[in-house]
Amino acid sequence: MNRFTSILAASAVSLVALPAVAQTEITWWDFLGGGDGVRMRAMIDQFNAEHPDINITPTTSEWGVPFYTRVRTSAAVGQGPDIMTYHLSRLPLALQEGVLTEITDADLEAAGLEIGDFFEAAVDAASDADGALYAVPFDIHSIVLYYNKSYLEGSEFLDDDGILVGIDSLEDFERAVAHTVEQGSRAPISYQTGGPGGIWRVFYTLFGQQGGEFIVDGEVLPGDNAGKAQRAIEIMASWGEQGWQPEQAEYPASVALFTSGQSAFHLNGVWEVPTLNDLANDGSLGFEWGAVQVPQMMDELATWADSHAFAIPIQGNQDMDPERREAVMTVIGWMQRNAIAWADAGHIPAYRPVAESDEYQAMEPNATYASLADTAFFDPRSEIAGVASPVYDAAVNVIGPAMHGFLSPEEAVAQMQMELQGLIR
Template structure:
């Protein structure tokens, strides 16, 4: 044996017992921070442990514009990830930019999934106008109505089980707000009144409950939709005039008003459920709370909603290797079947077998508001709508001043319509 064969033999011996490299190294991008990020990392670690042939390497970028800008620029030159999280409200803009690859029936089959496994509202938001799927929905997250039971003890608004009841109209809700104020609530209704997200989600819910549409065939607030938008702003402005909601409360302040016991109600996303659970579990929350689907205050049930989804970006001018693509779909299928871990963050699984499972139906308050998945009201299908978009900017720059009394609701609608219409190409 010469020294070269001896070296080869030594190297072979030294490699015995080392784990084999995964056949597929999957690059993953997301925008998930806080509790969402912790839960997703745990899911990725579990997947990797169970799949020695596939290894996910995750990277988290800043939520909103920074993430989507990075996706757009990297996909164009073929330097993007194999898989990424995506907001379904951003799908129309992504289709205009041409940065997503369609999800085919063969893709779904590789993931052991089918279209019928998902809530129809989420599938519609994940598809183009021809019904082609461009993302696989992972959850439905919406605003819900949190409530502090202590303000409603012995009233018509709390049943024997401590569940909020008796709110079936705007008049009922405003009577409940007045009751809470009389019961000592300093700010009966808290939400983010000083930021784009909170204002937009409440406004859009009130629009949706009137059957309103912000954008139709490229036209902003056509027909009687302008009147419906004005009505939504009038309602929000009245809550302010009555002293029921805070002025210019940024997101953390709006949450603090509720968790400190000053607000009887809180309109916010399901993602705050873990916050309240944690505070209650460590004994620092001084009251019992619950959460329900936003009641039908106007003509029909509707609640602003969005979805986290999984999408596959283009790879510049290249096609993803079929075996690699199958591995990516294996990842997506596994995530869907293990979505009960994601539901722990307050989200409603978009995958019906999990959302309808005994394990999910035992989760509270999640199961109480799960019905909103069927009436979820997604942002307009437009390139100027969705997360971190011009319509969100209109929330803080136009609707905000009107709800705080600095301009009339009628003038706000006219300004919003003119500004948004100018952006539609």
């Protein structure tokens, strides 16, 4: 065997002997469907491609109660995921159930993150009463006011750049609505009037703009908060009495009223931005549209908001292996730094370096309504509040009938107080 052949043989033996890159398998659970799910899968694929030492295996479960029930039961026996998406509005219940582990300063350091990197409102919603962090905010998603520019052209409510202007009070908004009716809008204010999400988000925005607090020290609508809740319901009922909003519109129908050109305004989440962009891009929308932060109609700016966040569940009675936890935090840090891809779904990144980047500021209409991150009004910090909660049930079962004239606003508030107060431990 000559020297060259010997080197080749030795190299071959060496290559065979080289161990494969050790890979940490990360189990991921989320509730993300539709466009959100598509975008998240693309981000996971990109992460896996860039990290040969870490592999994320994702599973998507049904949004709402099914997802959170599965988390609770699996975490208790140590069969849950390593990382999961979580609504911050559900955090108070998670803390009561004890299903989440604290995100420490050392965890954040492993992710290359700092607490000051995030919007304060989202951090508050992700923390317990003592300020300990139990989830890492990923976005702020809120309702916004979508508008059909064709109904507003030439009016005081549309500037030269096509941006909605001149609405600084409830009276201004209702004048704008009345103007669009004169211009032919058949259902000028569309939102989900037949389901819990749409009703609650509009109610809670109007309530928050009066400085309301829904639950204080375990009491539902104490003091003058009851009057503020009543006023919010009165406004929604009056829109119905004037024929401005649809009756019992389920979510898809409320969106269709706007996309078909029948509604001048649409109150819905930022997550519908991709829908409208897609329709506009393929030429099937038929009108120019915009979206802005819900204007100040009452005493102050406030808009219902929630956040998707990343959380690490308990592992039964076991602690997560430190190397695995570091890998999980690597995933979370990467997701934050690459959140511009998530912003494409309409969401406002909770991570300030992305939200304040030139790339995000160039996204429209996202950049136009991004200011709502500073006035985001999160759901009450209570185990009975948040998505798919008793508070949402009260929205459709109590506020809904009041909107349609089957209860007075005063009766609706009294019924909410009675039903919800009995659920607080």
